Amino acid sequence: MNTTTAQLLAIVSVDSAQRVRCQNPGCGHSVYRAIHVVRDGGELLVLGSTCFAKRYGSAQALGSASHGGGTGRVLTEQERELLAHNTAELVARFEAEERRKAEEQAAFVAEIKARETHFVRMLTAPALPAAAARPPGLPGLGRAGVPHWPWMKPTASFGYFKLHDGSAWVRVLHQNGQHVLVPWPVFEGWDEALPGHLGRPDLDLGGYVLANVQAAVAYLQKLGQPCKVFGNWRELVAGTR
Numbered sequence: 001m002n003t004t005t006a007q008l009l010a011i012v013s014v015d016s017a018q019r020v021r022c023q024n025p026g027c028g029h030s031v032y033r034a035i036h037v038v039r040d041g042g043e044l045l046v047l048g049s050t051c052f053a054k055r056y057g058s059a060q061a062l063g064s065a066s067h068g069g070g071t072g073r074v075l076t077e078q079e080r081e082l083l084a085h086n087t088a089e090l091v092a093r094f095e096a097e098e099r100r101k102a103e104e105q106a107a108f109v110a111e112i113k114a115r116e117t118h119f120v121r122m123l124t125a126p127a128l129p130a131a132a133a134r135p136p137g138l139p140g141l142g143r144a145g146v147p148h149w150p151w152m153k154p155t156a157s158f159g160y161f162k163l164h165d166g167s168a169w170v171r172v173l174h175q176n177g178q179h180v181l182v183p184w185p186v187f188e189g190w191d192e193a194l195p196g197h198l199g200r201p202d203l204d205l206g207g208y209v210l211a212n213v214q215a216a217v218a219y220l221q222k223l224g225q226p227c228k229v230f231g232n233w234r235e236l237v238a239g240t241r
């Protein structure tokens with residue numbers, strides 16, 4: 001037998017009263033434990049463990065099963081019906097199950113990462129009393145002339161938006177060419193302050209990566225004063241003091 005095109009999909013079990021037939025040509029024994037589901041060429045085969053080992057050379061010939069962890073998990077009655085009569089559907093279910101598990105895992109990892117980012121942001125945010133002691137509009141500011149955002153393009157201009165509600169935003173050019181709108185000073189809930197079509201909040205950058213700069217400018221100017229453009233950091237600091 002050619003083992004290079006064969007793939008061990010799952011090892012399953014059924015209740016001994018509900019045995020299924022081994023599909024190895026010439027066998028036909030009924031089997032219930034360590035049933036091997038194999039994709040061989042274009043065909044799906046349900047094989048007893050003895051026939052599997054005979055057919056492919058050994059019990060380990062095809063490595064471990066792609067689905068179900070190869071633990072010989074016991075099928076439900078419905079799954080057993082599929083195994084006997086519609087193996088393809090059973091395999092499709094295994095695959096869907098794996099996909100769902102992978103998605104759940106990915107969502108879990110993303111959630112952990114988001115929490116971590118949030119936590120780091122809280123730790124690195126300027127302490128409140130210090131922020132209050134600074135001139136209004138300038139929290140977190142180091143020496144004038146020192147770029148506040150490590151990712152920004154140092155030679156680019158800034159757009160400053162002061163809104164009627166008292167909040168303010170700075171449009172900063174990222175080194176990667178994207179325009180980032182940073183709440184300045186940072187306020188609680190900034191990442192939910194703008195409509196989604198303008199851009200997406202990036203918690204690592206601490207601002208919105210703008211999808212449409214013109215639309216964002218128009219939106220902000222409607223809510224506040226006309227945009228002030230500053231040629232460099234020092235001007236921005238002086239002009240917004």
Ligand SMILES: [Zn+2]
Pocket residue numbers: 022023024027028029047048050051
């Ligand atoms: Zn057999």
